[in-house]
Amino acid sequence: MGRDDLYITVTSFFRCPISLDVMKSPVSLCTGVTYDRTSIQRWLDSGNNTCPVTMQVLQSKEFVPNRNLQRLIQIWSDSVARRQLDSEPAANAVVVPSQDQVKVLVKQLDNNCFSSLTKIVCFAKESEDNREFLARMDGFLNVVFDFMRNAESDIKLIEQVIKILDLMQRKILDKKPLLESNCLSTILLVLQRGSSDSEIQSVRLLESVAVDGESKLKIAEKEALLLELVKSLSKEKDPRLIEASLSCLIVITVAKRVKTKLIQSRIIPELKNLLSEPNMTVSIIEKSLKLLETLSSCKEGRVEIWRDTILLKAIVQKVLKVSSKATEHAVTILWSVCYLFRDEKAQEAVVSSNGMTKFLLLIQSNCSPAVRQMSADLLKIFRVNSKSCLSSYDTKTTHIMPF
Known part of the structure; x- marks a missing residue:
């Protein structure tokens, strides 16, 4: 099926049977019927135990992401966006x-900075060859770095400089100037x-310069910058910004002191909010769990996680429900908190969230x-601390014994 064919009409299987809107995150129940994740979760949370379309009693309330349908919807959505863009007047x-x-x-550049930079950005956007041409131009990058160092309050001008540097990331061989205090302050101003x-x-620019331990620490040591990255994780923000910030934080969160600073900056509650939000993308969920896994490797992180039963339940919920990556990150976090740290309160929260069944x-x-x-x-661990029927389960067996 071509993209143009998908553009002609919204086929019925793109629409959620409950909301009748185009599905953002299609998931399938055990009955085989696909719904939008938000709609079916609301239906199940309301106490219903049937499939809304077939009215069959659900043997399991677990649902599986419908990746093929999601890809088709994305193709259709891209086609619509492209047609709308093509139909816009080219007067401007x-x-x-x-x-x-x-x-x-x-x-x-010294005489008419904004106008000249805007045209240079347009040139850089056009092709890889154009970006290569700018990178080879004698003194051009030095001029751009000078703008970064001497930036004042003209945010529009600074944004053009950031656009050029972002477009030319792969062409900049020496990125050390971007780690200078003045340049980091300019990036902070944009954030x-x-x-x-x-x-x-x-944020993408920051991630591109975090190539070794020294550069990662330089970024993290600028506490105001770290705090803005944490603020960027607010679920009210642009999902693209959330994902970019998570990627950057994952890269720079290596040293223990960086993890400690992030925990003190209240990053774990922000990650809890992202994991509790039903409409978050698979990539954001995976990255949120990856960052939590990194933070759980230090004592302060584990303590923050096991103290928050809502967060623990949100982590358990993602096991076997989002992707294999998300499952691996979630299990590693739970293993670190419940097995290594051995907190009984955390273990109780995991058991009450149906964690034992998922591990089986x-x-x-x-x-x-x-x-x-x-x-x-x-x-x-749960077998030792639980009086449930699982106390006799042998984890070396290759099948689940009937109850």
């Missing part, structure tokens, strides 16, 4: 300057006052050996 279209014109624009697109570009299913599944071993370890 910016003419891409030639290479000779760009040379002149670079020389004029505080810039547009959503500029914030995303700034994981042992029987095709998951990685590491996840299977961690699941077995957790079941042994």
Whole structure:
């Protein structure tokens, strides 16, 4: 099926049977019927135990992401967006300057900065060859770095500089100037006052310069910058910014002191909010769990996690429900808190959230050996501390014994 065919009409299987809207996150029940995740979760949370379409009593309330349908919906959505873009009038279209014109624009940067930078951004966007041309131009990157160092309060001008640097990330061989205090302060200014697109570009730029332990620490040591990255995780923010910030934080959160600073900056409650939000993308959930897994490797992180039963339940809920990556991260967090740290309150929260059943299913599944071993370890702990019928379950068996 071509993209143009998908654009012609919204087929019925793109729509949720409950809301009748195009599904954002299609998931299938055990009956085989697919719904939007938010709609079916609301139906189940209301106490219903039937499939809304077939009215069959559900043998299991677990649902599985329908990846094929999600891809088809994305193709259709992209097609609609492209048609709308093509239909817009080109009256305001910016003419891409030639290479000779760009040379002149670079020389004029001191006199007409904003106009010249805007045209250079347009040139850089056009092609990889154009970005290569700018990177080879003698002195161009030095001029751009000077703008970063000497930035004042003109946020619009700074945003153009950030756009150029973001476009040319792969062409900048020496990124050390971006780690200078003045440059990091400029990035901080964009995160505080810039547009959503500029914030995303700034965060991507930060991640691109965090290439070794020293550069990661330099970024983390600027506490105001770290705090803005944490604020960017608010679920009210642009999902693209949330995802970019999570990726950046995962990269720089290596040293123990960085983990401690993040925990003190209240990052764990923000991650809890993301995991509790039903409409978050698979990628955001995976990255949130990955960052939590990193934070759980230090004592302060584990303490924050086991103290929050709502967070623990949200982590258990993601096991076998989002993706294999999400499951691996979630199980590692639970293993770290419940098995290594051995907190009984945390263990009770996991058991009450149907965690034992999920670990049993994981042992029987095709998951990685590491996840299977961690699941077995957790079941042994629960077997010791529980009087349930699972106390006689042998984790070495290859099947689930009937109750």
